[in-house]
Amino acid sequence: MEEYEIDDLKSNLREYLESHSINTNKMFRCINPYHTDSNASMKYFDDNKVYCFGCGQTYNLFDVISLIENVSKKEAFKRAINYYYKNQQKPMESLKMKPKENKEKTLKDYQKAYFVWHKNFKKNEQAKDYLESRGIDTKLVDKYNIGFNEFHFKDGDMKALIIPITANCFTARNIDKTNKEFRYYKPTGCHTDILNKSALTNNISYCVIAEGEFDCLSYETVGINAISLGGVNNVPKFKELDKDNKKTYILSLDNDEAGNQAKNELINYFKENKMKYAMFDNIGYKDVNQALTKNKTLFENEITKFTQRIIKDNLKNQDEM
16 A cells, blocks of 8 residues: 555544534534543644543544544544545555645635636525525625535535635535534635635724634624634634734634633734734624624624724824824
8 A cells, every 4th residue: 555645634634523513613522432521622723633621632533533433543544535535536555645845736726616606606595595694794795705505525415605715715604404414614625714814904993803704704794894713723824914013903702712712812912012902792692693693783883882992092092193
């Protein structure tokens, strides 16, 4: 058997977890069969591992497949190859992976697909109804090139609303309530990026940092300048981006353990770099989209007043300089 690029295979851990309805943007229940976890103690990390803060176990893709599917590690390895290289024409025994240094060049460009999926959305009433149920303004459909597509996996099909992130990365959300097999999907090799990065450098004196893509779209629906981290694991990526250090950054992450950890990490970053920040508590709801759908009027009024105060304070500080 030829040598495999093990790290490339392991990079599919996030996709595998989310194909089993595990939201990797949040803490989830530990998959260790010997740990009775009632507090959602396990977390996905961008080094392609999961770690449980309760029992201390760390697992990679092969470990996770072995535990979830109750198979040996050897069988888990074979299944990982079949799952993520099933479209290869060569048999498994002769499969050769490309060198690590070429990995970025092998990412697929989805621009043509985005065009087709966007047209599909405009013809699909189920997709429109789903977006409406999330309270998102239809004017954002064209701005973000939102699309619809049916994905066909080895273990089943998925009707998905698609939000393009970059030319080679998108997030897809299952809109079929009768199918709970898949909740999310991201293409192999795609690590979720920051949505609406231009909000970091435009001429608006604040920027809201939201957690998920629907949270960003929720802010945009009520006219608020915002980005989506694409999950708390993208805090390091946010730190590396070009941004206007004169802005006030408004932290609006989910009200859960993972969101609070990311919030504290960002606060330390802002303090170290002498950047202005503020915190908005999603008017008491778990996340921004829930606030929008449960009480849009209150949410819009509160965040508008909040951002107007920041704009006013920033203008005052400029006049005093």
